[in-house]
Every structure is written in C-alpha cells, then in structure tokens.
Amino acid sequence: MSSLQSLDIAKRSATTTPSPIARERIPAVAKLIDVSSCIGCKACQVACMQWNDLRDEVGSCQGTYDNPVDLTPQSWTVMKFSEVEVTPGRLEWLIRKDGCMHCEDPGCLKACPSPGAIVKYANGIVDFISEHCIGCGYCVKGCPFDVPRISTKDNKAYKCSLCSDRVAVSQEPACAKACPTGAIRFGSKEDMLEYGAGRVSELKTRGYDQAAVYDPVGVGGTHVVYVLQHGDKPEIYSDLPKDPTISPMVALWKGLAKPVALATMVGAALVGFFHHMKQGPLEVPEEDEDYVPDGQPNVVGAENEKSAYTQDS
Amino acid sequence: MKKLFIQRYTDNQRINHWLVVLFFGLAGFSGLALFHPNLFFLTQFFGGPQWTRIVHPYFGIVVFLLFLVMFIGFWRINLWRREDTQWVKAAPELVFKGDEAKMPPVGKYNAGQKLVFWAMALSLIVLLATGLLFWQDWFANTVPIWIQRIAVAVHALAAFIMSLTAVVHIYAAIWVKGTLRAMTQGTVSSGWAKHHHPLWYREKMEGRSTVSRPQARPGD
16 A cells, blocks of 8 residues: 555566566565365454554445455455355355455556556565556456455555565564464465465365365466365355456457557558658649639638638638 | 639538547547556646546547537538449559549548548447446446456557547648648638549539639749
8 A cells, every 4th residue: 555665566567667676585475364264253354454544334234244245445355254065965154355366467467557556566465556546447457356446535446465564574464463263374475385285185184175275377376375175166265266367358458459559550650751751742733723813702612602701822 | 813712611610620639639648648658658748647547538528529519410421432432442542652543533522531530430439338338437336347348458449440540530631732721721722622522522613604714823
C-alpha cells in the first residue's frame, strides 16, 4: 500500500526498462497455508484488520460462515468455508483462507497502465502502491484469482500486501503471527515448499492420496502456497482455479498488441509523409476551374445563395 | 472574373465535424496514454493520471454522440454501390501513380471516403459497447470479469483501427489539394469537384447554363 519500503523492486507496472538488478541474492519468500490444519477461527482475518488498520462494514449473514462473504477493499483476506463430499457419505469441511496469491508472474502488474502502481519486490511479494493507482480496474482483469477490489470511496485498488511492511523489517505477516494452529507459516519459499512436502506425505499416510502443495506453474508459481488434502481438485476449495494463467486476452492486449499497434500507427503516419515526398500533392489542373463574371454570386449551392454571396478564392 | 465554388458542407455540418475532431483527439490521446507506458506522459495534458482515467470515457461518449449526428446526415449517401468496388480495384493506380484518369466517375463520395466513414462508424459502436463494459466508475463491478477481458482487448483493437483510419483520412485531405477548404470554409472549387467528383459536380451544376469558361485565365 505504501511505497516507503526498504525492499528491492524486481518488477514494476507499465515500465519498459529493467529494474535494478545489482543485488542478486535475495531469497524468495512464501506464505504456506495448510488447509488441513485450519480450524476456521478467523484469527488471521482479525490480525489482518488490526495490523493494516482496516474496518469493513458490518454485513449480514448469507447462510454460511463466510464473513464477509467476499474480499473487499477493507477485507484483504477472507475464510471461505465449503462443505463437500469427496467420498460419498463422508462430509468434509474445507476452509480456505482466500486472498492475494502473490504470483511470480502477476497478471495485475501486467495489466496495470500506471507506472509503479503495482510492484513485485525481489523477494516475490506483489504490492499495490496506492499513490500511483489511478483506479482503472485493469488489475481486476489481469488477476487469474479475482483478488483486487476497487474502492468506490477513493477509486484505489486494494489487496493483501503480504504485510510487506512487516516483512521488510524481518517480521512475519500478521495472519501468520496470529494463527493458533500453525496452519499459516511464513519463510523462504524453499523452506515452505520443504515443509509443505512433509505435510503432504503425512496426509498421504492418513489416506489423502491426492494431497499436494498448490503452487501453480501457470503463473510462474506463487508466493502464497496451499497444502490441500485433495490437491487434484483445487476447485472444491471455494473455486480455487485448477490451472490459473493470465488470460490470453490480457496477454495479447498487454503483450504483443502494445508495441505492434504503436509501431503501426507511427508507421502509417510515416508512410503518408513519404508518399507525399514521392508523389507530391494531387492537384486540380487550372483549366478545370470555372469562372463567373465579377458581381455575380460565385458559390453554387450556398445556403443563402439568393443574396449576393461571394467568396474570395 | 471570379473563381466558382461549390458548397459542400453547411456551417452546422462543419461545426459538427470540428467538434468530432476535438473530442476524438481528446479521447484518442487520453486513451493512448493508458495503452502504452511510453505514452503515459500524455496524462499530463488531462490533469494527471487519475483525471485521464476519469475523463476518457466521457470524451468517448461525446465523440459517439457527435458522430451520431454526422451519421444520421451522411449514412445514406455513403451506402456502397457497384461502382465503389470498381473504384477500390483501380485505387492503387491513383495512390501510387497519382493517375485519376482511370478512376470510375465518383459522386459526392468515393469508395475510399465511404470506407473511412463506415470504419469510423463501426469502430465507434464497438468502442462504446466495449468501453461501457469495463467503465470502472459505473458498470465494471457488475460485469463478469471474463467479459471485461474480451472487452478491453476488443476496445484496444477498435481504437487501433479507428486511429489508422484517422491517419488515412487526415493524410487524404492533405494529399488532395483543395480538400481542406471544405472543412474550413465549406466550399470546394468547381475544378476540384469536376476533377475528383464529376457526378456530384454535374448534379450541382444542373440547370446552370451561364458558367463562363476561363477564355482568359488570370495570370495569362
């Protein structure tokens, strides 16, 4: 949210030149959310509100435990509860902490037209820099996870910052700090994947054959990873996409189309210029012109032709 | 002796066209500012990046409404005719050799002008329809994201086609001497009409017998 960060920037929205790369050995971080250890207490939601000083409006019950029912500009993380029967007759309560996935290849950043309004730090955290946000909503189209929310109060986009301000001073994100069961962990991505792999093999011994770490390759991997009991069916976890990628429409619009369209438009003007240099103007031969005697109207079809309307050549 | 002119556009038609020029320019440049990062500096002409985002859709709507007035006045005369296809086939001769002699006789508008007219009209309809779908201030929150993704790409494509059309349109007016006068004063010289739009010339001059030919041209 704020740009007063001590973190190095690896990628910057609407910027066509490279970011500083002198410091190379900055480890990627990740937050691991172990859905199998989550009890749905929402301490993470409260910690997020408290640390980020956010207060959503009091909503109403929609018949589920989801509160609020969806991410909002004031709720950057929301517990999503789903009741499924993967094995018929055996009800499972799957609780997924929804929020920004911090993609290695962020679709929001790709779509953003405002230079520096979205940055990806060298450690992998994707952050919105609010003072540069223009409120266009392009990040919403870019995101494969439907995460950014545009406030109607200030026309700014909001989402989880992975507590970049805390991480910058070697603190873990507020949600990870508050989690009572250790379902949310934070560390280097390497360590998190290793821990996740351990959890997966544990789950497998308990009969969850398809348990897996959710770190989708379609977006280059994410810096928020899940441990899922049913890793082959991420969509049962409140529509977690199975193979998220940046939409081909967005990739075309913010990829090839940008330089090609600009070059073609400039090129068309240049073609016109050089056509004129070679062909010269298309002129009317003087003998094609008609003349009328002085004193007579010399404009045919004028609105007020009847009055002696004349025009100088 | 005075040169003879033919009225091509009324004052109101010209005012309408100039307003389209103005608002097309505003919509176009504010849109380009958000299309390519290297053109982001254009936001400074609209009061900054936020303001560019705010005003761009309104400029677009104004262009659409102004063009609608123009469309109502001109769509019939721009309907495609068989001669227009022949004109397009002969067009390379005109464009690359400047030889107009082989072109089929043209009425008020030639096929190139008609193509510009229809390209502009269709682009504007597409721009309006797609633009509304992802207009954040009013509609975007109620439109499914997958539709918005198509809309942004199609919006950019239509804007691209419209910009190219504008380049062709502006250059044609510069290339064919005597054309700009129609835009600034509403008239064209009789020679311009006879040379480039002979059928329209004949229609306008019908019943006028007393047009004196320049036996002694000024300057002879």
